[in-house]
Structure formats: C-alpha cells, structure tokens
Amino acid sequence: MQITNILIWQTNKTLRNFELEENKVNVITGDSGKGKSSILSIIDYCLLSSSSDGISKTNVDNFVNWYGIRFNLNGKYHTICRKATHYEEDDFVYFDKNGEIPETPINNLKKNVLKEHLNYEFGINSSLKIPYGGRFIQQGSKISYRYFIPHCFIDQTTLTSSEHLYSKISDLKTRERIDRTFDMALGSEHAETMIMRTRLEELQRNLARIEYKQSASKDSYVNFENEIESLYDRAYHLGLARSNNQEPTVGDKLDHLKTIISYKDINEIPEINERIRLEKEYFTLNKELSDINDYIETSTEYKKFLKENQDSLLIAKYLDDNYNNIIYTENIYSIVKSLLNQSLEIKKAIAQKGKNSLISKTHEKKKEIESKISLLSKKLSLLSNENITPSALYRFIGELSSEVKRVDVIPKHDYTESIESITSKIDELEGKVKDNNIFKEYTLSLLNDKIKQTLSRMPLKGFEDATPIVNKGKKTLDLVNKNQVEKMIDIGSASNYMYVHVAYFLALHELVRERNVRWVPRFLVIDQPSTPYFSTGGRKTDDFASLDAALNEINSFIEKMKSHGGFQIILLEHIEESYWLEREMENFKLVDNELRGDYGLIHFN
Incomplete structure (x- = not known):
C-alpha cells in the first residue's frame, strides 16, 4: 500500500489535494503552526482509526468537512473519505473501489464492511486469529490490518523519545496489538504458523476439558x-x-x-x-x-x-x-x-x-x-x-x-482414545512451534544486524561502535557498548534518539520487504526528523549538519527498496526544498508548496 493523494474538503467547498508519488520521499514542509503534523493523524483517521487525536481542532478540523486518502493497494487504486471529527460520529464512510475522487463525498459504506474488504486486500483472512490473549485483546480474536499500522508512523514526540520506539505505545490496546502481531510483521510468523498456534491452543484447551471429563466420568444409574x-x-x-x-x-x-x-x-x-x-x-x-x-x-x-x-x-x-x-x-x-x-x-x-x-x-x-x-x-x-x-x-x-x-445403568464414557489422539496432535504441533520459535530468534538477529548496518552510516555520538539489541518485550532499542548494556533511556541526546528510531524502522521495513510480508503497508510517515537541530527559537543549531546522515539514509533506502517492489516515505519537515536539492537527494519530492507565511495545510483563496 502506498498513498497517492491526501484530500481535504474545506468548509468553503474547496478541495485541498496533496499529490504524492509512489516510491519517493514525499516532503510536506513548512513553518510551525501550519498544520503539517496533522497529516500523520489524517492518514491514520482515513484508515479507520477509532481515534482522531493529533488532528488540530483549532488550525485544521474546524475548517474541514471531509478528509480522504487515495492509495494503491496490490495494483488497485481506492479512495476512502471520512467526515471531519467535529461532526457526529457514525458507522459510515465514503469508499470508491476504483480510486475516483468525488466532488463531494457521501457516506456509502459501513466501516466494518470496509475493514473486511481491506483485510482481504492485505491478505488477512478469518482464520488468522490471536493465539494468546491479553487485557484488551481476547484470545482467538480476529487479526485486522489495523494491527500493523503502528509500524508505519513515527510522530514527532516518539521520534526523540528515550522510552519507546512506537507511537501511542502508552495506549495499552495499541501496545497489545503490536506485541501480538510483531512476529507477523517481521515475517517470522505467517498464516500457517498463526493457524498452527491457534490450533495448538484449541487442542490444549480441549485436552484439559476431556481429561477433566475422564477424571469425573462415572456410571449413571438413572434415578436408581x-x-x-x-x-x-x-x-x-x-x-x-x-x-x-x-x-x-x-x-x-x-x-x-x-x-x-x-x-x-x-x-x-x-x-x-x-x-x-x-x-x-x-x-x-x-x-x-x-x-x-x-x-x-x-x-x-x-x-x-x-x-x-x-x-x-x-x-x-x-x-x-x-x-x-x-x-x-x-x-x-x-x-x-x-x-x-x-x-x-x-x-x-x-x-x-x-x-x-x-x-x-x-x-x-x-x-x-x-x-x-x-x-x-x-x-x-x-x-x-x-x-x-x-x-x-x-x-x-x-x-x-x-x-x-x-436398574438401568448408563456406563461411564472412556475418553482414553480421544486423549491419546489429541496428545499426539499436540506433540506434533509443539515440535513445529518450537522450530518456528528458533526462526523468530534468527529473525530478531537479522533485524539487529540491519539496524547496526544503518547506524554505521549515521553513528550514535558516544556509542559509535555499540551493538544494537532490540528489546522485543519492551519495544525499545538497547546497546551493548564496551561489554556493558546501555538501556535506551541512557543513550543520550535527541539526535541519537532520532537516529535510533529512523534506523529501527528502516531496518524493519527492509526486512519486511525482503520477505514480502503482505499485511504491512509499504509506506512510513516520519514527523520532523530535523527537530533536534532547531533551537527553541526556531533557529538552526551548530549540529544541524548531523541531519544530513539521516536524510541521506532515507534517500538511499528508497533506492534500495526499488528492487523489492518499492517503498514510500512521507516526511513532515521544517527544512526548505533547496536543502535536499543542494545535496542531490534524487528521491526527495516536494508535495504541493512549502507551508510558509499565509499558506498552510488549510488555505482559503
């Protein structure tokens, strides 16, 4: 999935159409307060997020009737539009399966129907279920394409966070979704193994139930x-x-x-x-x-x-x-x-x-x-x-x-044969699950290697020779440096944290694309990686040149992914277009115009 258009129907009946290119770094740049950070949340909202947090009410939503995105998924173009958040919430959206952009959207499809359609397009069928439940996600519940969206967003707050890699990780439901589908996203868990784990859980529950019946079974004497x-x-x-x-x-x-x-x-x-x-x-x-x-x-x-x-x-x-x-x-x-x-x-x-x-x-x-x-x-x-x-x-x-x-005797039922049959199936599946667990460990080592390769081209200050280790449980990136473990929270500067997040997500998507994982979209939204290099007054700092390493890595990543079906990055920034043109970053493209002066995301002629 790559996005071709971000659509905003303003209250003055005009359409703001931000056209994006596939397999490019699409830069939406401008001054602070112009609404560009809302782009990330608008995309998430149009992909049927239950939350609209991040869309500015004052600078954006109050002037909007509809939001929409047009995207390419499996070679087919689709359009999804949703009413602005200040309207009363309903269960309907606008959807066009041919990617047509309407003059004025009209609700024509229930959200749950559209979710099923998108699940199908992402290769997620009803047999894919969560094998292990949690506080918010029940065991056996169906997997949704929404569970993989967090891998496609790095908001501004998260980009320099010392405590976590993912946006909205404080939302425990979001965290559980990431935890339960992390291995699927990396391609170390696929449809067959997910079904296998779900089946194993079902068999183990069934075995426990039958063993209880066996222990409790006795002759029935029908009232005698x-x-x-x-x-x-x-x-x-x-x-x-x-x-x-x-x-x-x-x-x-x-x-x-x-x-x-x-x-x-x-x-x-x-x-x-x-x-x-x-x-x-x-x-x-x-x-x-x-x-x-x-x-x-x-x-x-x-x-x-x-x-x-x-x-x-x-x-x-x-x-x-x-x-x-x-x-x-x-x-x-x-x-x-x-x-x-x-x-x-x-x-x-x-x-x-x-x-x-x-x-x-x-x-x-x-x-x-x-x-x-x-x-x-x-x-x-x-x-x-x-x-x-x-x-x-x-x-x-x-x-x-x-x-x-x-005396009428109904003899007790002997479940021995059933128990032996189920136990045999469990033993077989446990062997396969064990093999898959080894493959998961191998996959995590591959991810660590890719992160290390990326960080070798944009080294962390003070940790130039450190080895990155993804903490799968906490969703952080720790370092092994000079025979000591440095927790992510101790790595230091905002610039280092920006490097860590960019390196992690580029490495993750590289592994995803190499393994052709269908259910992870082919785009990544990064909100203002230049933030560490601006002072509180908006002036460039002496360390601004360190931004080049990250932007060059992003530019090279797009080139590398062309051999794996392509990839798209949407960059929300402060920097001028001249910045990447001077550095000949050929995969960078300015979306619309720079949002400066009187020109912003919301613009009335």
Missing part, C-alpha cells in the same frame, strides 16, 4: 441410586456385605449385589463363610484359653501342696543336722537321707521362676490368645448382629435378583 443404597444396606444387615473403612461407590455396591445373586448356594457367599469361620475360630480360642486358665489355677494349688509337704519334711533336715548326737541304725539313716532328698526336690520346684519356667511360658501363651480373641471380637462386631435363618437369606436373594434387573 436410592434403591441400590437401600438394597445394599439390607444385604449388610443380613451379613451378606462387609463394612469397610472407605465407603464404596454406588457402582461398587451394585457390583456386590450382582455378585450375591450369582451364587447358587448361600454357603458359597464369602461373607457367610467368613462369619462361620470367625465364629469357629473364636470358639476354639476361647476353649484353649479356658484350658490354660485351668492349668494355671492347678499349678498354683500344686505349689501350695508342695509347700505343705516341704514343711512336713523339716524333721529330716533336723535329724541330718544332729547326726552326731543321735544313734541311728543303718535303715533309719537311709530313710532320713531319702526324706532329705525329697525336701530338696520340692524346694527346687517351688523356687523355679523366670522366662524359661513352664508357668511363665503359659502366661505368655495366655496373653497371645487373649489378643487374638479381642481382634476376632472386633471383626465379628463389624458383621451383622442379627440372627438370620437360611430361608430369610434365600427370600432376600430372590427379591434382590428381581430388583437388580430393573
């Missing part, structure tokens, strides 16, 4: 939940179900009820057998405990008996101790010795203690059996306490069989 719960409770009280620490699900309960009716004999039911087994074991252990208690009691009485016998044998010890004082026959002495030995054995039996004693081991066995009995009691307590007859069980099982058949 209460009946299943009731039947299971009855089965439990009949001893046909066990109590667990964790409450079984409705599905688990239904499965258990189905298992019960599958048995042909109640003795096959594990819960019935389990109770019988536990009761039998409980009885056996109680019998064993009773025997042990009897033994312990008998052992105690036996020791008491031995103690009594030991006392009766004390006479034998006396006779033995007084052997020399008593006359024994041989038979009597043998009897005394025998009684004495019996007394010693009884003493040993009474004195036997410790872990190895029989009675100690018996007590340990008793504790072990008591522990088992306690555990069995707990298990039995979890089972039904009701005494149920076999006939009652058979009646319940018969009823249960009939009731279970009535």
